[in-house]
Structure formats: C-alpha cells, structure tokens
Amino acid sequence: MKSYVIKRLIYMLITLIGASMLIFMLYALTPGDFVDSNPKLSMERKIELKELYGLDKPVVERYFIWLGNLLKGDLGFSLQYQQSVTSLVVSFIGNSFLIAFTSMIFTWLIAIAIGVFSATKQYSWFDALITFLVFAAMSLPAFFVGLLIIKLLAVDLGWFPPGGKITTGSTTTGLAYVWEVIRHMALPVAVLTMLSVGSLTRYFRTNLLEVIKQDFIRTARAKGLKEKTVVYKHALRNALLPAITLLGFEIPSLFGGAIITEKIFNWPGIGQVYMQAFSVRDYPVLMGFTIFIATLTVISNLIADLLYRVADPRVRLK
Template identity: 55%
Template sequence: MTRFLLRRLGLMLLLLFGVSVLVFFLFALMPGDYFSSNRQLTPQRLAELRALYGLDQPVIVRYVIWLGHALQGDFGYSLVYNRPVTEVIAPLIKNSFLVAFAAFALTWVIAVVTGVLAATRQYSLFDRIVTILLFASLSIPSFFLGLLMIKVFAVDLQWLPTGGMLDTASSSTGIERMGEIARHMVMPVAILTFLGAGSLTRYFRSGMLEQLRSDFVRTARAKGLSERAVVFSHALRNALLPAITLLAFELPGLFSGAIITEQIFNWPGVGRIQLESVQTRDYEVLMTITLLLAALTIVGSFLADILYAVADPRVRLVDQVRGA
C-alpha cells in the first residue's frame, strides 16, 4: 500500500508540474496583456512598463522565474488590484470553498440515498419522480434557476436574502454572524447541489441496478440475508466503485458552476474575480485560479485512487504484482 501511495503521489506531482508548464505558456502566448489594453499609453511608455514587469523577456525565462517564486508561495502581482495575487484571492478562495464543500457534501449524500432508493424501487412513483428531477437538473440553466429562486424565496416570500454574504451594514459577530452567512448560503448551495446531484444520482442508480441483478447478490439472498444487508453491505459497496472515479471531477466542477452562481447571488468568491480577470486581462490572477482548479482535479484524482484501492483490494494486488 505504501508503494502504491508513493507512486501515485509522484505521478500527481509530475502532472502538477506539467499542468503548470501548459497553463503558463498558454497564457503567455495569448495576444495582448494588461498594458496593451490601455490605448492612452504611448508605444515608448508601453515598452517601459512591459520591461519593468519582465513581460519583454522570453517565455521560458519568465516561466523559470515564475516557478521559483511559486515554490515560495508567490504567484505574481495583480496589476488591476496593485497587490500580490495571493492577497487578492486568498479570502475569496475561503468563501468559494465554503459554498463548494457544503454543496459537495450534500450532493453525495443526496445522490447515494436517492440512487439506492430509486434502484430498489425501480419503476415506482418515487423512481419516476427522481427520473424527472434528474432530467430537470441536467436541462435547466443555473442562471435561470438562480433568478427564479431569488424571485420566489427572496422577493415574493422574503424568506431569504437576495444575495451577498452578509446583510447590508452588518456588524454581527460569533454565532450570529455564522447564522447570517448560513442564510445567505442557502440558495447558492441549493443550486449547486441540485445541478450536481442529478448526474451523480444517475450513476448511483444505474450502478445499483446492475449490482442488484448480479450473481453474488442472488447468492446473498439465497443464503437468507436480509434485504437491507444485501443492498447496503453487498450491492452498494460495489456500486460505489465506479462513482469514486467521479470524485476527481466533482469538486472542480462545483467551482466551475460557482462562477455563474456567484455572479447571480453576488457571492464574494473566486468565480467573480475570474470573470473580471478575463475582461481586464489580469493574467496573473487568471492563471493562478486556473492552476488552482487543475490542482483540485489532480488532488481529487489522487484521493479517488486511494479510495478505490481501499474499497477494492484487487487494485492493490495488481499494483503489487506490477511492482514485483
């Protein structure tokens, strides 16, 4: 198991290095930059500013310099905000993670429970309702659903705030502040959960249906095991294996969906600043956020490998045979 983890960790670091090279060169070769978008600058002043920030150097030299600083935790300087990139996005990352992890946890809980119940009650009214909701979650645009929720729950019923992270001119602290943030999180988390649970529930439902028809499940029933033990101890464990591979894409997918959601609900996260960076050509910020999403994908893949090896001993056995 130790050899398996070390091998996967080394591959993760190698992938992260390759992604950093690809992302840096792609952004470096994009036409224009922050200074070239300012038409009031003379060609001489534009050349001076590009030389001052090292933008006139070869791409390889710029990457080596950037990599050396990145290994020390310095990901560049935002020309729009006149601050280091880490200072700009650090508080926003915390806010985005707050919504993303809440939606991630709810998505998996709802998908597992709903998928199991729909599979064990195939063609029932509950299964038909779940199927309709699955197609709805895959079809309804997030911006339309967000605006509809604001109209119903914030404007008409006035149960929830229209947006933001805190109430206007709020001075709450402690538990009161946590409750205020939780109220503002309800609609963004609900949308991300609804959109994410749809596809994941479909995987769990189809996986459970396949496992419930397998020979080992029929054998377990023939031995006299209860239906609860057959479903949760035998079928569900095997149905979880294909879904584990989706773990690498779930968390970055939530952040990608949060870009639109944060705009709709005015949530102070990385999604909003990512869109602003595209418009202002603040490539240092945009590149750092892109690398963050890539790192989340790689880390998610690493965690999926570990969970897959824990859930299925055959993976560890094959790895040991190859390493022998």
C-alpha cells in the first residue's frame, strides 16, 4: 500500500506538470489579455502595465516563472481584483465547496435509494416513471432549471430566497445565521442535485441488475435469506464497488457544474469569480482555478482507488 501511494504521488506530480503546461499555453497563446481588453488605457499605459506584470516576456520564460511560483503555492496575481489568486480562491472556494459537497451527499443518497428500488421493481410502473424523470432531468440545461425553480419556489410561492448567501443587510449571528445560509443554499443545491442524480441513478440501477443475476445472489436466496438481506447486504455492496470510481470525477465535475448555478443564484462562490475573470480576460485567475480543478481531479482519483481497496479487500493495489 505504501509503495503504491508513493508511486501514485509521483505520477500525480508528472501529470500536474503536464497539465500546467497545457493550461498555461492555452491562455498565454490566446490573443489579448486583461490590459488589452481595457479600452480606457492609453497605449503608453498598456506598455507600462505589461512590463510591470511581466506580460512582455517570452511565453516560455513566463511559464517557468509561473510554474516556480506555483510550486510554492502562489497561483499568481489577479489583475482585476488586485490581490493574489491564492487568497482569492481561498476566500470563495469555501462557499463553492459548501453547495458542491452538500449536493454530492444528496445526489448519492437519492441515487442509491431510487436505483435500488428501481432495480428490485424492474419493468414496474415506478421503474418506467423513474426512467422518464431521469432522462428528462438529464436533458434540461442548468440555467433553465435554475430560472424555473426561482420562478416557482422563490417568486410565486416565496418559500426560498431567490439568490445570494444571506439577505442583503442581514446582521444575523449564531444559529439564525446558519439557518439563513441554509435557506439561501437550498435552491442551488436542489438544482445541482437534480442535474447530477439522473445519470448516477441509472448507473446504480444497471450495476445492481447485473449483480442480482450472479450466482452468489441465487445461492443466498437458496439459503433462505430474507430479500432485504440479499439486496442490501450482499447485492448492494457489490454494486457500489464500481461506483466508487466515479468519486474521482464527481467532486471536480460538481465544482465545474456549479459555475453556471452560482451565476444564476448569485451565490458568492469561485464560479462567480471565474465567470467574471472570463469577461475581462484575467488569465491568472483562470489558470489558477483550472490548475486547482486539475489537482482536485488527480487527488480525487487517488482517494477513489484507495477507497476501492478498503471496500473490497480482494483488490490488490500494485
């Protein structure tokens, strides 16, 4: 196990260095930057700012400067916000993680519950209904679902706030503040869950149907075990094993999917900062967030592999 983890960490470092090259070159070779996109600056001022921020240096030299700072934990300097990208990410990533992690918990709980019930009731009216709803949810874009939920639940019914993290001008503290945040995050979490639960439900259903047809399940039933024991203790555990691999992609994809959702609900997360950085070509922010997602992806994949070994001791990590 120890040698496997060390080997994977080395591979992760090589992968991230390769990713950093692609990310930097993608943005560095894109025409224009934050200075060029500002029409209020004179040509002399643009030349001065490019020299000040090192944008006049060759691309290869700029990459190694950026990589050296990256290895020290410095993601660069945001030209729009006039602060380090590291402090900017730290300031907003907690809010994004809050709705992403909450959505992931609800997604997996709902997907497992519905997937199991749908598999055990194959070809029933419930299975047909779930199949229809799953494909309907997967086909709807995030902005449409978000705006529809705001119209129905926030504007028409007034059950939830339409956006933001807290009410404007709010001075609540303690439990009142926690409850206020929960009410504000309810709608974005609902949208993220709705858009993610469909594919995961079908995945669990398919895996469980395959496991139920295997010999050891027929043996368990032949021994007279209760159907609940057969399904939840034997079949479900084996059906969950392939799904553990999805954890390596679930968390990064939630952060990526939350970008549009945060914009719709005006949630103060890193997605908002990312969208604003695109509009003004603040490339240090874009590169910093992209390398953060890349790092999160490789770490999540390592955790998923280790969890797979914990869940199934028969698996040997080499």
